[in-house]
Amino acid sequence: MKWSAIHLLTFIGLTSCVTSELTGQGLDIAFLMDGSGSVGADNFIVMKTFVKNLTASLLEFNTSFAFVQYSSGTTIHVNFHQFQRTGWENQVDSISQIGSNTYTAGAIQTVVNDLFDSSAGARPNAHRILIVLTDGQSSDTSTYPSATALADRKNITRYAIGIGNVFDSQSATDELRSIASSPESDYVFKVDSFEALDKIISSLVKRITVIEATVMRRQIVRVELQVNLTFDLNNTVVQDEILNQIKLKLQEQGLPSNTKLSWIKQPDGQIFHKKYNEKSVKEQKKSKDEF
Incomplete structure (x- = not known):
């Protein structure tokens, strides 16, 4: 029948x-700001404003932030544990420019080792993002391979933002590529001036929130x-x-x-x-x- x-x-x-499988929970985002002497005091303030504007655009997501400055050395001004969701703007405003030379590769190593760590408040299952801002070529380029390899082992997604006409040269552009994750079309940005930084906020937010959406889809549903x-x-x-x-x-x-x-x-x-x-x-x- x-x-x-x-x-x-x-x-x-x-x-x-x-x-x-639950493979990620939120985003831990670190800003690595160029504080070398070539930036200039006024431009450093403009750069901090950009950092605040981008942070404000991402606060609605499950995010935590850290703020770091580099020149000849590296200073972690605010780690993930110290980040205050109600007072973070004052934390950024209080950062004073260091001056001196540009050692970008060494700064990346410091951030990977000392900041993206549970002792600094980094969350074990969060997706890790490093945003590097620079206005010139580094004095320690030979260190890039080991620094980026270390970042890759810790699954840190890296955005490289080059500021100024120095990045019209092929060698400077190649340095940005060596900093950033692949593909470069997604992770390398170049702007003509510090004032133009805000023009890339929308693109950065879209790229970063795509990562957040992917993380959320990977959670238990x-x-x-x-x-x-x-x-x-x-x-x-x-x-x-x-x-x-x-x-x-x-x-x-x-x-x-x-x-x-x-x-x-x-x-x-x-x-x-x-x-x-x-x-x-x-x-x-x-x-x-x-x-």
């Missing part, structure tokens, strides 16, 4: 639970899904075969292979019912099947 699709769909419900499927069944078809067909249909729709399926039982414990509540062909022997 064949069962029509309409009878099957009248009495069967399917619940799908989609679960994926529970979905209740009512699925309408059509089968041509007869009384020789067993429940396992039905589940196998359902699995194939779900996979065709793009659901991941770790989707969990379960039957919705009727009050009398039966799955299939003939019209007018006649007894089912098979009694339920499985309440859940996973794959």
Whole structure:
């Protein structure tokens, strides 16, 4: 005896639970600001304003921030633990320019080792982002390979922002590429002046929030899904075969292979019912099947 699709769909419900591994939780974002003498006092203030504007644009997300300055040495002014969600603007305003030379590679090493660490408030499951601002080429370029390799091992995404016409040269542009993550089209920015920094805020926010959206999609998700499927069944078809067909249909729709399926039982414990509540062909022997 064949069962029509309409009878099957009248009495069967399917619940799908989609679960994926929790691989990230929020964003830890560090700003590495060029405080060398070539920046100039006024431009340093403009750079801090850019840092504040970008921070303000990202506060609504699950973010934490740190503010670091480098020249000949590196100073962590505010680490992730010290960041204040209600007083962070004053924290940035209080940073005074150091002056001196530009040692960008060494600064990256310091940030990777000392800032992106639990002792500095870095969250173990957060996606790590480093934004490097510079107005010129570094005095320690030979250190870049080891510095960026160390950052890669810690899964730190790096944005490089070159400020000024010095980055019209190929060698300076190549240095930005060596700082940034790949591909360079996503992680290297060049602006003509410090005043032009605000023009790239929108692009940076979009790039960074794409990372946040990806992190959120990777978190555990529970979905209740009512699925309408059509089968041509007869009384020789067993429940396992039905589940196998359902699995194939779900996979065709793009659901991941770790989707969990379960039957919705009727009050009398039966799955299939003939019209007018006649007894089912098979009694339920499985309440859940996973794959």
